[in-house]
Amino acid sequence: MAFARLAILPTYKVVSDTIEREILAGRLTAGDILPTETELADQFGVTRHTVREGIRILEQSGLVRREAGRRLYVAEPHYGDLAPRLSRAMVMQRVTFRELWEVSMDLEPSAAAHAAVRIDADRLAQLRANVMATEQALAAGASIIPLDVAFHILVAEAAGNRALLLAREPVTQLFYPALERLFTHPKTASVGPRRLIEAHRRIVDALADGDATLAREWMRKHMVDFRRGYDTAGLDLDDALEATAAPPAAPARR
Amino acid sequence: MAFARLAILPTYKVVSDTIEREILAGRLTAGDILPTETELADQFGVTRHTVREGIRILEQSGLVRREAGRRLYVAEPHYGDLAPRLSRAMVMQRVTFRELWEVSMDLEPSAAAHAAVRIDADRLAQLRANVMATEQALAAGASIIPLDVAFHILVAEAAGNRALLLAREPVTQLFYPALERLFTHPKTASVGPRRLIEAHRRIVDALADGDATLAREWMRKHMVDFRRGYDTAGLDLDDALEATAAPPAAPARR
């Protein structure tokens, strides 16, 4: 007979796995305060430093959080925590604009369609405010890109599907630099933003009417426009995306 | 006037950010061996412990890797590394079957359509082999679920879109337990697997013909079947998914 290879894990990994298991099993739930590092070290029978390495791992997956210098508590991982890492992975694999666009072509119209039947008054108001803010930003010569990104997030949130949110977030984060190039390019800077706002307005109207088909269709057109602008600007669909600093990464602690 | 909040980062975070920046800027590329922990500590002017905590963070994002006890090297993050964390996030947010299904309803048919125009002979052969293996597993009374999961991954890979792969992976990983319940349930166990294999076969045929429309349509039917089976089995679409151990997580070191 032959033995299988032993799975020997470093202690810090065992520490993080153990705490993770408690959280996933529901014995520790969001908001619970974890024991101090010293206590954990005593309980596990390891050094505090080993515990700390384990904690670093848990922090990365968003399962626990700590506000600078304070006690550790259990948290529900938010998609905003995980998306940046996925985005970076895509950048490193030199994902192209075409690939991103294809995925968005599936998810964004679908998000709009779902939103049409599930949206509530509150979020509808937020969307209207977003469209107005976009118009004002354009008139004032400010960048409309953050508002555009926010618009699509609002629609996705209105769709009431958290799996959809998680799937689309890393993709749309990467559109940021592409949009930047688009709206500063001489060939597309003049007409692009107007068509964008027009599309956004039509989508909001369709959502307000609860018209899923129309919402889907306008979102689809909006995405096609995006790609056409990319072509018009003479940019290559199959170029790899460039690395970019996380754009909406407002720390906003406290 | 008001001052913005100071961004004070702990040293270990500065360490990980610094190394990360080098990798993202391309000054360190996949395969490069990093300095030893002691050397890094000397260069940064910090303790080895601090460096180690920084390394733990980088390891989590898949930017660096180390196989047990050996030197650290730069790696390209693979979607397989990141997907489990996303899956866990979805479980913790008590994502429902309906949410997953809606996303898959967008991505899977689209993957099939793209695969139809991009698939190569090699992967087509793999798909045919997969369908045969599924038939044999069914005849032998073995579980066909891992083969089903593998089938969908093969199709997605054939679509030649890495953003799509990243977006769908965390979702489909969570289908595993749902499929499990479906194929062991008395009402669906008898006919379900046969319809599944039939659909898989039709999809492969459509891919072989390069017929994107047909491939999309059969994949769509396949997904609808999946949901119908869920209904037939009397399971609630809006129940939260249960936590489950990573199913295909074959460590396979060395």
Add this chain to the structure above:
DNA sequence: CATTGTTCGTTTGTTGGACAATTGAAATAT
């Protein structure tokens, strides 16, 4: 009375030094 300064115990962040276990490669023996 609200703001500011002081003190103190607690907890994290960081440092120093140490050592066992493992690895990779060089040196040696077969």
Add this chain to the structure above:
DNA sequence: ATATTTCAATTGTCCAACAAACGAACAATG
């Protein structure tokens, strides 16, 4: 040339300590 033994390098873990920051309670200040 191949196998074995040695050895230096490197990681994983431990122990001990202290500075820095925080929360709270309380005194001092205007």
